[in-house]
Amino acid sequence: MSLVTRLTYALPHRFLSSLARSLAYSKHPRVSRWLIDTVTRKFGVDLTEAANADPRSYESFNTFFTRALRPGARTPDPDPDAILMPADGRISQCGPIRGGEIFQAKGRSFTAAELLASEADARPFDDGVFATVYLSPRDYHRVHMPWTGTLTRTVHVPGRLFSVGPNAVRLVPRLFARNERLVCHFDTDFGPMAVVMVGALLVSGVETVWSGIEIPQYGHKVTEKRFEPGITLERFAEMARFNYGSTVIVLLPRGVATLDASLQAESPVQLGQRLATRAAPVTG
Known part of the structure; x- marks a missing residue:
């Protein structure tokens, strides 16, 4: 087992997730913009499919991360079965x-x-x-x-x-x-x-x-x-x-x-x- 995986057993999971939640919900512009820019760049987020494609308009990282898609960006398979x-x-x-x-x-x-x-x-x-x-x-x-x-x-x-x-x-x-x-x-x-x-x-x-x-x-x-x-x-x-x-x-x-x-x-x-x-x- 890798060292990183071993460390995950010892990490305070809920504390870290609670901390991440605080950052994600922060409305401080510097915090939210830094998080949005970092994730968009690192993971190649495609904002052309978003209902709101302007990353600067989201009030927090959480609102950006749970963003809606523009109408028609996804459609259900037409087969009713x-x-x-x-x-x-x-x-x-x-x-x-x-x-x-x-x-x-x-x-x-x-x-x-x-x-x-x-x-x-x-x-x-x-x-x-x-x-x-x-x-x-x-x-x-x-x-x-x-x-x-x-x-x-x-x-x-x-x-x-x-x-x-x-x-x-x-x-x-x-x-x-x-x-x-x-x-x-x-x-x-x-x-x-x-x-x-x-x-x-x-x-x-x-x-x-x-x-x-x-x-x-x-x-x-x-x-x-x-x-x-x-x-x-x-x-x-x-x-x-x-x-x-x-x-x-x-x-x-x-x-x-x-x-x-x-x-x-x-x-x-x-x-x-x-x-x-x-x-x-x-x-x-």
């Missing part, structure tokens, strides 16, 4: 959920039960499929619905805040099942769908369209919220956003969809492209 990619980024991994396990990297995996913090919640996804999408600092940081669904519950799972970059994914065991995360449970016309927002080192927070800021406050125990009646969100609608880079994981049940054959590890992806194809409903 296409389950959509929830975000811009790169595929970390995708594939079948075998024996309840989700592949992380060579020699590493974690279970759906660990990810969702519940054996019962994981059971419907046995032999289903998953897709893990990594959002780098250059990407659009809003997450949208892969398919129309009704939100029934969220589960805030406490944990560490390891980096979720490629090196950490290769080296840190059970990374996504260890980091702090928000599990969003949806009912759809094909059954349950889980969308998991995974926090990361220097991530200032996770926000949802239905409740606002979810992380922080950083949790110390698993916290569940139920929504009765549920909240219905349409396919391609915005559901949540990250501050700084992180990862979103989509879980689908067995037999309801086939992952797009073009997807593989490290494939660049865009919001709205085909993630999977909905199987024909069983009749009779």
Whole structure:
């Protein structure tokens, strides 16, 4: 294991992320401009796709980082049977959920039960499929619905805040099942769908369209919220956003969809492209 990865075990994750949050929300012009200029230059951020392309007009780094796209910059796959990619980024991994396990990297995996913090919640996804999408600092940081669904519950799972970059994914065991995360449970016309927002080192927070800021406050125990009646969100609608880079994981049940054959590890992806194809409903 590299020295940098070893150091991440000892770092005060939440303190560093809280400090990053303070900087990200600062409205001091010198702070915000320095952060925006640094990230834009280092990561090659394309502002031509932003609804507001002027980096000097954002009042804080956070408003810049969670910027909206201009209308038409992303469109959903026109096939009504296409389950959509929830975000811009790169595929970390995708594939079948075998024996309840989700592949992380060579020699590493974690279970759906660990990810969702519940054996019962994981059971419907046995032999289903998953897709893990990594959002780098250059990407659009809003997450949208892969398919129309009704939100029934969220589960805030406490944990560490390891980096979720490629090196950490290769080296840190059970990374996504260890980091702090928000599990969003949806009912759809094909059954349950889980969308998991995974926090990361220097991530200032996770926000949802239905409740606002979810992380922080950083949790110390698993916290569940139920929504009765549920909240219905349409396919391609915005559901949540990250501050700084992180990862979103989509879980689908067995037999309801086939992952797009073009997807593989490290494939660049865009919001709205085909993630999977909905199987024909069983009749009779």
